[in-house]
Amino acid sequence: MVDPLPPAPPPGGLDVPVRLVAEGAPLPRYALPGDAGADLTVTEDVELAPFQRALVGTGVAVAIPEGYAGFVHPRSGLAARHGLSLVNAPGTIDAGYRGEIKVNLVNLDPTTPLTLRRGDRVAQLVVQPVVQARFVPVEELPASTRGEAGHGSTGQEA
Numbered sequence: 711m712v713d714p715l716p717p718a719p720p721p722g723g724l725d726v727p728v729r730l731v732a733e734g735a736p737l738p739r740y741a742l743p744g745d746a747g748a749d750l751t752v753t754e755d756v757e758l759a760p761f762q763r764a765l766v767g768t769g770v771a772v773a774i775p776e777g778y779a780g781f782v783h784p785r786s787g788l789a790a791r792h793g794l795s796l797v798n799a800p801g802t803i804d805a806g807y808r809g810e811i812k813v814n815l816v817n818l819d820p821t822t823p824l825t826l827r828r829g830d831r832v833a834q835l836v837v838q839p840v841v842q843a844r845f846v847p848v849e850e851l852p853a854s855t856r857g858e859a860g861h862g863s864t865g866q867e868a
């Protein structure tokens with residue numbers, strides 16, 4: 711039997727074709743209405759020693775429409791409780807990418823190993839509009855209020 715289609719996206723939402731590439735992998739899923747990130751799960755058990763990293767599959771491949779990109783972010787709960795993060799946060803999923811979305815997990819807890827189980831929600835996919843720039847070489851950049859000041863130039867106080 712073919713699974714029923716998920717509900718249509720809300721106004722301003724976007725249909726993104728998803729191919730499940732691992733047995734039993736769920737679709738990316740927004741935990742609550744209005745959430746920006748759709749949770750991604752891992753397809754295998756992973757044991758991460760302190761500061762160890764692992765590239766793990768999520769079991770989903772997507773076709774993000776041109777003009778958009780996916781950004782794979784850590785989940786704040788796992789980060790706060792266990793120090794779980796992504797080495798390359800946020801990971802960039804290009805519109806043209808058809809392979810499995812993988813997550814480069816890292817255990818940033820200095821002392822405690824972390825065990826993740828197949829199906830655990832370890833990251834979240836945010837789909838956003840993006841533009842491709844035309845990088846135009848010039849001799850002089852246009853003036854601005856900030857100019858070349860940066861790296862704390864507006865003050866160190868909170």
Ligand SMILES: O=c1ccn([C@H]2C[C@H](O)[C@@H](COP(=O)(O)OP(=O)(O)OP(=O)(O)O)O2)c(=O)[nH]1
Pocket residue numbers: 782798800801802803804805807810811812813814
């Ligand atoms: O967390 C991530 C980041 C990227 N990708 C996939 C989708 C993305 O479109 C592709 C390339 O990512 P990126 O451009 O960040 O990596 P790269 O090192 O520049 O590889 P490439 O030379 O293939 O662009 O890898 C993932 O599955 N997970």
Ligand SMILES: [Mg+2]
Pocket residue numbers: none
């Ligand atoms: Mg690249």
